[in-house]
Amino acid sequence: MNNYKEKALSVIPLGGISEIGKNMMAFEYGDDIIIIDAGIKFPTEELPGVDLVIPDITYLKENIQKIHGIILTHGHEDHVGALPFILEELNVPIYGTSLTIGIAKRKLTDRDVKNINNNRFDLNVIDSSDELKLGSFKINFFRVNHSIPDGVGLAIRTPAGLVVHSGDFKIDHTPVDGKVMELNKLSRWGSHGILLFICDTTNAGKEGYTPSEKIVGETLYDVFGRCEKRIIVTTFASNVHRLQQIINVAADFNRRVALSGRSMINVVDVASELGYLHIPEGTLVEIEEANKLSPDRVVIITTGSQGEPMAALTRMALKSHRLIQIQPDDTVIISASPIPGNEKLIARTIDNLFRIGANVVYKVDGDVHVSGHASNEEIKILIKILNPKYVLPFHGEYRHKISFSHMAEDLGIPKENVILAEQGDRWEFYRKMAKHAGKVKTGEIMVDGLGIGDVGNIVLHDRQTLSTEGIIIVVIVIDKKTGMLMAGPEIVTRGFVYMRENVQLINNAKSVILKELKNLNSKQFKNWSHVKGVITKTLFSFVLKHIGRKPFILPIVTEYQEE
């Protein structure tokens, strides 16, 4: 064996592994790097106040001269959303299909990304029949079905062997646009031998097949047929085929369609312009106009399928939407399922809508939504067609990887050839072997307001304490001349107890602190961190003893010097 002389193909997941979100994966061979996707993740409760999370691209910045480009599999936020935040430092060519590039372009313009050659990005539209040559990599594409049109998977030809990356996929034999997944290409590649198959595992563990998107159209038809008043449908804005079906059914029932929510209007704009959405002339109306029509002539398509606090449907349910007032016997269709963590938000919106008297059609009522990801049997089909040497599950949490690996083993892939990679792992693939070869720097970069990466663990930890216990601030003023206490302690609290009703508690706390400070001699007083320590310790015990809480205590020492 002379493997040590052979160059390796390195596969480095920088995100989207053991998690659902911020997908980004680098492929490196010699002096060539290509990147698949650049997505964001929405923050969990442990990241209070963080707007979104993007992958750490330190490794890519350090190797920027090797990078040939970023290839986007489809236009979802968790695949393209990070572009506006990383392109300032990593302005490399970007490749994707027409709709994907259309969405990426709008995203870059919206965010007004600066300093990049006068806002010139190197965006390249490819078709699933194209072949792309980037350094040592030769890339072919195959069409997939997903909850956004124009998604692709990749076949990456490398000197070490052929790698197939599934993209986000399901197998839909009756897709809305008639474009089925190109399984024939996979069969052809599979018969020539595949080194590595990287597979979407979002729904790994779900028995059977994910139903066709067509089912939703049939259910909508039934529901629309029963409605005598206005119909409001909420779904993910990017689910263009869903929008198409809603529009088609609306047309069948001679209803006009109005759009609500900025992202909904944006997507309909881009998708119509690029020919992915076909809206019969005269169907679309402004909301103001729809409000003048008879209720049985109106459908409103709106954002808010996750109960997001600022989204249009949420505001309608709270009766705080400026233009749309839900009326008794309006029908609201929730054509989406909750993203884990949003269950309670959307349940609250449903409850509020019922309270106003609307009929709400949601999950329990039948197939008003289907997933965009493959279930067990579809995943098995791909493994069998491709018959790869190695498999690497991505786009799933850890338990999804485990479900996938059980399936792969059942289908004859040796356990040691199931690569359970973690974020930042470098996995090296040779013609005859694969090995774990260390880690590169990775992590979660927090975006909060205009700041990227300036909110770290200390700040987040503080925010958590502040949120659960509140803060007590103790201010004292020290005379610079004498070094002794000059004024204070002044106590201010926020998020602790309502001060006006707890004057006695605060006054007692002041006395206790003052007593301790008076015990200090002038030498001790000059050591400010000692003084702060005394304040914190005294107040902490006092509060814990009297009301059993552990608020954030912040002593502030201010110095006064006569001018």
Added chain:
Amino acid sequence: MNNYKEKALSVIPLGGISEIGKNMMAFEYGDDIIIIDAGIKFPTEELPGVDLVIPDITYLKENIQKIHGIILTHGHEDHVGALPFILEELNVPIYGTSLTIGIAKRKLTDRDVKNINNNRFDLNVIDSSDELKLGSFKINFFRVNHSIPDGVGLAIRTPAGLVVHSGDFKIDHTPVDGKVMELNKLSRWGSHGILLFICDTTNAGKEGYTPSEKIVGETLYDVFGRCEKRIIVTTFASNVHRLQQIINVAADFNRRVALSGRSMINVVDVASELGYLHIPEGTLVEIEEANKLSPDRVVIITTGSQGEPMAALTRMALKSHRLIQIQPDDTVIISASPIPGNEKLIARTIDNLFRIGANVVYKVDGDVHVSGHASNEEIKILIKILNPKYVLPFHGEYRHKISFSHMAEDLGIPKENVILAEQGDRWEFYRKMAKHAGKVKTGEIMVDGLGIGDVGNIVLHDRQTLSTEGIIIVVIVIDKKTGMLMAGPEIVTRGFVYMRENVQLINNAKSVILKELKNLNSKQFKNWSHVKGVITKTLFSFVLKHIGRKPFILPIVTEYQEE
């Protein structure tokens, strides 16, 4: 009609209506009041730092001389958990079955409730065959099946008519203790005419029947049969029949059982002592002893089925449990389903367990858990048997009430006789009519640490802002003599940005504030709220412009007076 002369039965839900949690309902007739249940609710994300929520009992305190007692339907937290917090002000007789009173008693002792006649509570054990006479109310009981033994529903005979309250129930024809729900009693009462049926709607909207608890025992038997190493099972501590089944199956496979988690040990204690749990001699072992046994001889029953951060299983999954280290090929069975809102916590625990190499058996793998609440068909059976004039859904959120009311209407109850009560509503029932008769004071009382009710909306709102944006504190010192700025502004931040890395930003903020303060004349300076307003406004715009955030800004003005 002379209804206005007839006295009414008032039904007043003080909690547990349009929500799942803090159940409490008052029945009032003339000078008599009885109360059903006194539960807590666990706080949602909008109540950061709050430990638990209890009902507002202002109305009951104002009418304490009328109250004959609190009747507990069963021992779950959302039905008995508020007792330790309300009994100081409302020390009335309490009635419940043996296990329910046993649990309540332990709760009162644990919390060390003071000032109540030397810790003497008036706890009374009743049996489902007893009849209780409390003022104008005559109460009979019927056994129900639920996820805790010894639950009952109530038949409350009042001068206005007979009221049936379902308690929390399901219909289990093969319960673990052989004690089926007493449907025969319901039939008998139903044939005599029922004024009002108050029904548990937790699972209203779920098609079909809730499976028998027995199914879980069968699944556990199958799973245990496949395990060669240690088995760790997590479930709700109070699910005594589940514990019994786990213990029985463990005995079948000749495994010893160890308990982990304080509440698990507590429940096993109480339930064994009262005869609700039968543990064969020699089955229970301490964890230290279990650790010395061969893994295939051990079952550990543990808390943590909801992924609660401090629970035993969560700590095992994080490898931070002092006594139990999960080993590869140990099997962990999650014999519970996530309470809405806990989905992500438990998913994370499952992922962590898989990471250590454990086999995790959870929902997707089959019936390792069944619900304790009735599904649609069981609810319909009760409505049909009872054939009540009025129905009032409780123990559910708003959409569950709607699902219930659709069923009731389908079964022939007129729409106007379906009472969709809200918290605090007083519904008056006469022999021939029912009407809404105003509201009593109700609300959510927050318990945080040792404080009850001192955390209100202002404090919670502050906590939310603090948690998402952090706080900037600006301190200035004013000379009392001159009324002018003497020292400062001093700036301290927490949860905002990491200060050490943002010195420039903070310094610039100081300069901007100082510049504005110097523009103030001495008259303006004497108006502290004006000064604070200037600081807040200046800093708010500065921060928003420079990093797009809206932190909590807290100006503190301290005065110095020479002594």
